[in-house]
Amino acid sequence: MVVAVRGRTVPGNRWDLLADVPAPPPRVTVVVTHYQQPRELARTLRALARQDHPADLLQVVVADDGSSEPPRVPAGVMVVTHVHDGFGAAKARNRGAAAATGDVLVFLDADTTPEPGYVSRVARLPGLAPEVVTTGRRRHADLSGVPTDADVEVAGPAHELASPTWLRDELAWSRDLLDADETSLRLVLGAVVSCSAAMFAAAGGFDETFDRYGGEDWEWAHRAWTHGALLAHVPEAVAWHDGPDRAERPGWGTEGEGRERLLAETLAVGARIPAPGLGPAGLSPDGAADPLVTLDAGLGGDALVVAVDSLLAALPRARVLAMPEQHALLLGDHRVVVHPAGADHLAAAPARTAWRRLHLHAAVSGPPAAWTEHADLLRGADAAGHVAVTRGGAPLVTWSTLRAERRAARWGREDLHPRLARPASGLTVVGGDVTVQARWGGWR
Incomplete structure (x- = not known):
C-alpha cells in the first residue's frame, strides 16, 4: 500500500531544487519526548515559546514516557503520557504524533533545546515537499549550571562541548545529505528529526519494540527512505543537547556496561534493518x-x-x-x-x-x-x-x-x-x- 500525499516532489534526492521556491509557513506540531527531566524540559519549552515561527501555526506536545511526576508545562502546551514500562521513546513519540494537528511534525528530546529559528528552518522543506525528512544540527553544551531562562543561542556557544567528528565528516561528505543513499539513515537523529505528517503515516510510526536506548531513530529513517523519503540536513537549524554525545563518554562501546549496551543496540538494529553495513552477512533475521x-x-x-x-x-x-x-x-x-x-x-x-x-x-x-x-x-x-x-x-x-x-x-x-x-x-x-x-x- 502506498499512502497518498499532497504537494510537490523532485527527482531523486534533489531537495536543493526547492531552494528558491516560496514556502509559506506550515502548520507545525513539535513533539517533545520527555522522561524525568523537568529542568531540561523547562529550558526547551521556554525556547519553543521564543520561536520565530508564527505562534498560531505552532502546536507543542510533550510526549512523556511515564515520568514519576507529571511534567509541568505552560498554558497551551499539551501533555500525553503512558505507563512507564522500560525505555519508551518510540512509544512516546508515537503518542505525541497521534495528538498532532500540524501538517509537519518536529521531534525534539527534552534535553535538546532549539535556537529561535529552529522550527521555521527545519520545517520548511517538509512543508513544501511532503516526502522530505529533515534533520537539524545537534550541537552539545554543558548547560547543567546555566539558568533555564538563559537564551540558548548565547549559553550554548559559551559552554560548548565537542560534537562527534564522524557525524560532522559524514554530513560534509554527503553535502548535507544531498548525496544520501540507503546507508544515510545513520545520520538521522531522532532528537532533531522533522517530517510531514503524511510521510510519518506512510512510513509508519517508530518501532515500539525497541526497549533500550538507541536505534529506533535509524530504523524509522530506514523505513522512511524505503517509503520514498528524501533526506536533508539543515545546518542552520541548531538545537543544543545538554551534555556530551554518548560516544564521548568514558568507556562507551569499549568496556563494561558501555560495551554491553553497544552490542545490544547493534543487534537490535541488525535484526530490523537490512541496509548495507548494518546487519549480518549470513544470519537471516x-x-x-x-x-x-x-x-x-x-x-x-x-x-x-x-x-x-x-x-x-x-x-x-x-x-x-x-x-x-x-x-x-x-x-x-x-x-x-x-x-x-x-x-x-x-x-x-x-x-x-x-x-x-x-x-x-x-x-x-x-x-x-x-x-x-x-x-x-x-x-x-x-x-x-x-x-x-x-x-x-x-x-x-x-x-x-x-x-x-x-x-x-x-x-x-x-x-x-x-x-x-x-x-x-x-x-x-x-x-x-x-x-x-x-x-x-x-x-x-
Whole structure:
C-alpha cells in the first residue's frame, strides 16, 4: 500500500531544487519526548515559546514516557503520557504524533533545546515537499549550571562541548545529505528529526519494540527512505543537547556496561534493518529481509524449484512471495511466504523493511555473482531505481528499489529515478528437460 500525499516532489534526492521556491509557513506540531527531566524540559519549552515561527501555526506536545511526576508545562502546551514500562521513546513519540494537528511534525528530546529559528528552518522543506525528512544540527553544551531562562543561542556557544567528528565528516561528505543513499539513515537523529505528517503515516510510526536506548531513530529513517523519503540536513537549524554525545563518554562501546549496551543496540538494529553495513552477512533475521522476491505467475514445476534454490543460495536473506501452488513446491522454507495472486507485494510483511525487489520473469539459475552482478546499480547516491537484466531483449530478472516503486505509485511518474537495462552474463534459463533430481544430483 502506498499512502497518498499532497504537494510537490523532485527527482531523486534533489531537495536543493526547492531552494528558491516560496514556502509559506506550515502548520507545525513539535513533539517533545520527555522522561524525568523537568529542568531540561523547562529550558526547551521556554525556547519553543521564543520561536520565530508564527505562534498560531505552532502546536507543542510533550510526549512523556511515564515520568514519576507529571511534567509541568505552560498554558497551551499539551501533555500525553503512558505507563512507564522500560525505555519508551518510540512509544512516546508515537503518542505525541497521534495528538498532532500540524501538517509537519518536529521531534525534539527534552534535553535538546532549539535556537529561535529552529522550527521555521527545519520545517520548511517538509512543508513544501511532503516526502522530505529533515534533520537539524545537534550541537552539545554543558548547560547543567546555566539558568533555564538563559537564551540558548548565547549559553550554548559559551559552554560548548565537542560534537562527534564522524557525524560532522559524514554530513560534509554527503553535502548535507544531498548525496544520501540507503546507508544515510545513520545520520538521522531522532532528537532533531522533522517530517510531514503524511510521510510519518506512510512510513509508519517508530518501532515500539525497541526497549533500550538507541536505534529506533535509524530504523524509522530506514523505513522512511524505503517509503520514498528524501533526506536533508539543515545546518542552520541548531538545537543544543545538554551534555556530551554518548560516544564521548568514558568507556562507551569499549568496556563494561558501555560495551554491553553497544552490542545490544547493534543487534537490535541488525535484526530490523537490512541496509548495507548494518546487519549480518549470513544470519537471516525475519525482521531484516532483503531483497523481496516476486515470481512470475507462470513459473512452476522443476524449473521453479531450481530457480528459487539457486536464487536463495546467492541471496540468503531474501524473502520470496509465492502463490499457494508455488509455495507448495518449495519445501516449507521459512524464507518463502504465501502471497495470493494479484495481491500487492508492497503490502506484504517483508516489504515493511526490505529496500530492494527482485522479480523473476523466467526460471533462471546461475552462480551467486550472476544473481547480484547488477544489484550494485541500486546502491549509492543517484542510484538507479529500476534495472532490467535481459537476454536477447527479453527480461530475465528485474531489480528495483521499493523507494522508487512507491514514489512512482504515489506520483504517477516513472522519471523520479533512473531506469536501466543491462544484459545478463551468467544467468541461464532452466530448460524444460531439466529435473530437480538431475540438478541436485549434479549431472545437469
